[in-house]
Amino acid sequence: MDQLRDRGLVLLGCGKMGSAMLQGWLNGGLPASSVWVREPHPSDWLITLGVHLQGDLPQDPAVVVVAVKPQMMEQALQSVAGLGGGKTLFLSIAAGTTIATYERILGAGTPVIRAMPNTPAAIGRGITAIIGNDHATGAHMELAETLLSAVGPVVRLHAESQMDAVTAVSGSGPAYVFHLVEALAEAGRAKGLPADLAMQLARATVSGAGALLDASSESAEQLRRNVTSPGGTTEAALKVLMDPDTGLTQLMKRAVHAAAERGRELGK
Secondary structure (H helix, E strand, C coil), X not given: CHHHHHHCEEEECCCHHHHHHHHHHHHCCCCHHHEEEECCCCCHHHHCCCCECCCCCCCCCCEEEECCCHHXXXXXXXHCHHHCCCCCEEEECCCCCCHHHHHHHHCCCCCEEEEECCHHHHHCCCCEEEXXXXXXXXXXXXXXXXXHHXXXXXXXXXXXXXXXXXXXXXXXXXXXXXXXXXXXXXXXXXXXXXXXXXXXXXXXXXXXXXXXXXXXXXXXXXXXXHHCCCCCXXXXXXXXXXXXXXXXXXXXXXXXXXXXXXXXXXXX
């Protein structure tokens, strides 16, 4: 954190993910006076933090965290292109934007790390995968892990080509879980439960199962087996969900494939 205090941190974009990370950094002891934020529509919360919202950026910040939407990326990077090619690390949490894009705009010698967090970061329960370019040193990777661990665990990838799959699994994954809740509630309603009760049961079941999975040392497979009595109701349902041709695994493979392919398209 010393170099962040001394040289400063620049945050481009402060939407939901940017705000979650910023809150984590401040909670971890980073002074607001060491943070420069560029956000065209700052929230009341952001305005009251004491971070730098106006004026010039530091000449040699330790890191620029890029948290803007893909369609705003070119303009945002051009605005800080003067910081490229030196010691400043560029840490991106934008989906689809490749390292090559950053190197093209910022200069080939710029240290760049791509990261893919997910929305549970908003409550400090996210997970983030990272990959750096050839100019990202071990110290840069450690700095990125320090920053991103404020919102959950961090894993390192072996190649940038894995990022589309990571985006499809953990980046988009929370939406799949939320839709599971919707589907489970709808199935309960179809069997005669009031809609509000069905949703209450579905939400509590999925969030409770997730908490159990997180707290248990047993695998997901074993936890599933623990719930499944031979010849019982759960087994009857799982015969449908685990059908080798039409079950949930095949459906999920199709969904993740579609998300990964879209990620590749966005990166072109």
